[in-house]
Amino acid sequence: MVGDLMKSRGNGDMRFFIDETLDFNLFGNYQITSGEYLFTLKDFINKKFNVKPGGTITWFGDPYNAKLDLNAYYPLKTSLYNIMPSIERDNWTHKSNVHVDIHLQNDLMNPDIEFDISLPKAEETAKQTVKNLIYNEEAKNQQVFSLLILNKFIPENQNIISENTSRTNGATTSEVLSNQLGNMISSFTDEFEIGFNYSPGDSISDDELSIVMSTQQFNDRLLINTNLGVAPSNALNKDPNSFIGDVDVEYKLSRDGNLRLHAFNESNEYDLSNQSQSRYTQGVGAYYKQSFNSFGELFCEMTNIFRRKSNKCNQCDEPKSTRECP
Structure with a gap:
């Protein structure tokens, strides 16, 4: 392309x-x-x-x-x-x-x-x-x-x-070096993808350094993504949230990945109008995704999640005219 x-x-x-x-x-x-x-x-x-x-x-x-x-x-x-x-x-x-x-x-x-x-x-x-x-x-x-x-x-x-040309070159060079460092470290292991993000500051904003890591464990059923870093404060920057601590975790409860548990901790955007704002938002939940052609097929697929393999409803794969789900 x-x-x-x-x-x-x-x-x-x-x-x-x-x-x-x-x-x-x-x-x-x-x-x-x-x-x-x-x-x-x-x-x-x-x-x-x-x-x-x-x-x-x-x-x-x-x-x-x-x-x-x-x-x-x-x-x-x-x-x-x-x-x-x-x-x-x-x-x-x-x-x-x-x-x-x-x-x-x-x-x-x-x-x-x-x-x-x-x-x-x-x-x-x-x-x-x-x-x-x-x-x-x-x-x-x-x-x-x-x-x-x-x-x-x-x-x-x-x-x-x-x-300013030096600003342009500095931003480009810092990203190239960050990518090369991340690629070099990731080459030592197949289980983790590691990246470094360095964002140079100026008279308005601060330098910012973060480490990004992602991995998939237990036959790709556990997915973890993190973004950890720090941004030093200066006189102009009114954002008190100098530490970055974002974590996102997913676990596939079903082998096809349609049923998952999801937990996260993410940094909140600084809101000037909300002085009592929390630095982070956390959450945990479960979600299910399934494509279907009828509600009968959907019900059959959902009940199969909780059945033993020997008792699974096989009619879900049959044509609509013959399908009967208990």
Whole structure:
């Protein structure tokens, strides 16, 4: 995909054919559950996007002529200071969670690309400000490439080209070194993926260092993702939450992964209007996911979870006209 690289996990019903002339044909629909998309642009951008579940790749014969439809995001933390009204800027020196979103569709080898920007944890004031800022494609792309190259927003009347070259090189170099260090450590073990994120600060925001680790244990039934780090405070930064301690744990209760337990601890976005705000939000719960063609099929699948293997309802796989679930 134009020099880019994608790797993913997923499932689907695929059919492979090789004829007498050794021509290879591929048919089927592949559904993505997780993955990474490496977006590159000459020597300026080399960013790893997280692929969201639900994307699809569909083949109709030619392996290189598939249709793609997926969404991914590049997460970063940066200050909203530069895009806020001047009267409010001093209240926005802390760093916020920002996603650069990307939508890839149509041809696999040369997809149409659409960008967007979202603030997953921010208050509505901040979300509306960003929405007003990216009112057209030119303004949106300007901020997207500023986030990808400089790791920050730029004022509305400023061009990204006018930014200090040393700042651009510093942001790019720090990310390259962080990625290389993470890849080197991860190469020593197959059980853990480890990454280092270093975000250089400036006169407004602080330096920030975090360690990201993910692992899958017990035959991929236990999934753990962590993001631990620290951001030193300065005189301008009013955010007291200098420690980062995000943990996300999932356990697959069923072998197919449809029934899961989920627990998490995540840092809250700093809210100026809520001085009694807790530093973290915790939660625990269970969820079940199942595709079905009728309520009878759904009931059959759900009851099978709690049955012994010898007593499972086999009618769930039969045609609708003959299916009977107890």
